Amino acid sequence: MSGKIFPTAQDAESAFYEALESGDLEGMMAVWAEDEEIVCVHPTGPRLTGQDAVRAGWTQIFSGGARARVHVSHQVTLSGMMLEVHSVQENFAPEGESRGAQGRDSRPAPIIATNVYLRTAAGWRMIVHHASPAPGQAEPLPREGSHKILH
Amino acid sequence: MSGKIFPTAQDAESAFYEALESGDLEGMMAVWAEDEEIVCVHPTGPRLTGQDAVRAGWTQIFSGGARARVHVSHQVTLSGMMLEVHSVQENFAPEGESRGAQGRDSRPAPIIATNVYLRTAAGWRMIVHHASPAPGQAEPLPREGSHKILH
Numbered sequence: 551m552s553g554k555i556f557p558t559a560q561d562a563e564s565a566f567y568e569a570l571e572s573g574d575l576e577g578m579m580a581v582w583a584e585d586e587e588i589v590c591v592h593p594t595g596p597r598l599t600g601q602d603a604v605r606a607g608w609t610q611i612f613s614g615g616a617r618a619r620v621h622v623s624h625q626v627t628l629s630g631m632m633l634e635v636h637s638v639q640e641n642f643a644p645e646g647e648s649r650g651a652q653g654r655d656s657r658p659a660p661i662i663a664t665n666v667y668l669r670t671a672a673g674w675r676m677i678v679h680h681a682s683p684a685p686g687q688a689e690p691l692p693r694e695g696s697h698k699i700l701h
Numbered sequence: 702m703s704g705k706i707f708p709t710a711q712d713a714e715s716a717f718y719e720a721l722e723s724g725d726l727e728g729m730m731a732v733w734a735e736d737e738e739i740v741c742v743h744p745t746g747p748r749l750t751g752q753d754a755v756r757a758g759w760t761q762i763f764s765g766g767a768r769a770r771v772h773v774s775h776q777v778t779l780s781g782m783m784l785e786v787h788s789v790q791e792n793f794a795p796e797g798e799s800r801g802a803q804g805r806d807s808r809p810a811p812i813i814a815t816n817v818y819l820r821t822a823a824g825w826r827m828i829v830h831h832a833s834p835a836p837g838q839a840e841p842l843p844r845e846g847s848h849k850i851l852h
Contacts, residue, residue, distance in 0.1 A: 594833075597813045626750060631783060680788075682833035
């Protein structure tokens with residue numbers, strides 16, 4: 551499906567959010583493992599499993615045409631040999647606003663995401679994206695870049 | 702915090718749902734890794750990180766006193782050496798109904814959960830529980846016991 555190689559899970563995550571921002575379906579699907587066991591849960595959506603359902607979900611989202619900047623914060627990382635788990639907060643800003651701006655009045659509530667990456671023969675790929683709306687900005691900011699290596 | 706040893710991630714998951722059903726706070730916390738990086742997201746709730754916040758969240762939930770049977774279905778498992786990821790659907794039934802009953806009229810909507818387990822020196826423990834409400838029964842039933850071993 552794609553020849554892209556992501557040397558680290560973080561590279562795959564960066565490509566995921568770039569594709570999300572730009573509405574790039576092929577770029578998005580290139581991040582996912584070519585595997586029937588992939589799982590994707592969009593905010594308030596059902597669980598989608600398998601390439602076909604995951605692709606259909608992103609196709610539907612991107613067809614809306616709305617674009618937004620995404621600033622990822624509060625990352626907690628757990629790394630194994632074959633799997634890596636990132637818990638992040640996704641902060642969306644309408645296209646045109648600067649990425650780092652902290653004003654929150656016009657912003658949608660942040661999204662909490664659990665992203666799981668698998669080390670494959672073709673580099674790291676996403677296998678799980680579980681996203682759900684946060685009820686508000688409940689967690690204080692620090693904790694950036696928390697990373698635990700398990701091996 | 703606890704001397705319980707879970708030889709497999711599935712053992713830890715079984716203990717997790719037993720503790721959830723019985724409102725057993727100590728049993729619940731015995732499932733979690735004794736680690737500051739644990740992450741718990743209750744349905745529609747904020748992200749809780751660390752032992753203190755996770756314990757406080759379960760304390761609040763269990764203090765409500767409501768008990769329910771939980772039937773876990775649609776499990777997709779991804780196993781690494783150190784981490785294992787279970788994507789499941791949690792089907793709640795008010796206490797007193799039988800576990801396997803399929804009638805859905807009086808049931809709450811199912812919950813989608815991503816559960817991540819870590820192999821520690823003291824067996825497998827939970828490190829991430831991310832739960833969010835499913836919009837309905839969108840996914841067909843088969844796929845029970847789908848399990849991919851990565852190593």
